[in-house]
């Protein structure tokens with residue numbers, strides 16, 4: 001027999017309670033994750049299409065929860081943003097990544113994700129500047145990745161902060177490009193150094209002719225604005241081939257390399273080989 005409407009509502013509410021209870025528990029745990037040493041970083045290689053040279057590494061946050069095990073950033077970043085813990089966590093990511101990169105001989109660039117909440121935080125510019133001074137990382141080796149949602153909230157303010165960051169010699173990439181609703185307007189008014197083409201376009205490149213057309217259009221846009229385009233989520237040789245033919249500048253994805261922790265990853269092996 002079907003449940004009476006009232007019972008169904010109760011069931012639904014109980015489930016929602018459980019979900020929000022879990023989120024609240026995770027939010028509490030997140031505030032202690034840094035001090036408990038539960039967070040770590042993975043690095044994913046970015047390469048030039050023309051010569052296959054390594055151009056940099058994107059820094060991706062990992063959380064090993066003491067009871068739940070590894071939790072995906074897709075799950076915990078939104079919670080960290082909702083409860084505000086992303087501000088101290090983001091500061092930790094920046095410090096760790098800059099300190100790490102400062103030790104590399106090759107001088108590769110690191111690309112660090114910046115949450116909209118960090119962009120809205122009063123101390124961001126001072127924090128970034130101090131981190132560079134303390135770690136000794138050359139500003140040109142730091143790239144910050146921001147999404148359009150970060151900008152749309154308060155355009156004037158975002159523009160003001162991004163200009164100050166650029167004045168330090170840091171570059172800025174627009175992340176997940178093509179998924180926001182005001183992409184073209186954002187490109188017109190913001191001083192970006194790189195466009196990161198969202199990986200959703202890569203998924204159905206073969207089955208959906210529209211995706212390929214959009215990729216082409218964005219690459220053409222990058223060329224005419226003289227802003228390099230990096231394609232994310234490149235998984236197959238066919239995708240890389242298409243991007244090469246169409247004149248994409250840089251690529252990132254499982255085909256080129258998975259995100260790896262520094263100890264066991266490519267960097268570690270290379271450092272070991274060199275030392």
Ligand code: C2E
Nearest residue numbers: 060061073074077093113114115233234235252253254259
């Ligand atoms: P994102 O910035 O778009 O990062 C790229 C995501 O795509 C990463 O997921 C990466 O592991 C995944 N990826 C890379 N290559 C491929 C591929 O070829 N195929 C597929 N299917 N996926 C690929 P990850 O590490 O799970 O991170 C998810 C999101 O969490 C990131 O998306 C970013 O928005 C956020 N995030 C991660 N670390 C940080 C951080 O330190 N700070 C902030 N604010 N956000 C972060």
Ligand code: CA
Nearest residue numbers: 058113145175
């Ligand atoms: Ca990113």
Ligand code: CA
Nearest residue numbers: 175176196232
């Ligand atoms: Ca992205």
Ligand code: CA
Nearest residue numbers: 175176198199
């Ligand atoms: Ca994304």
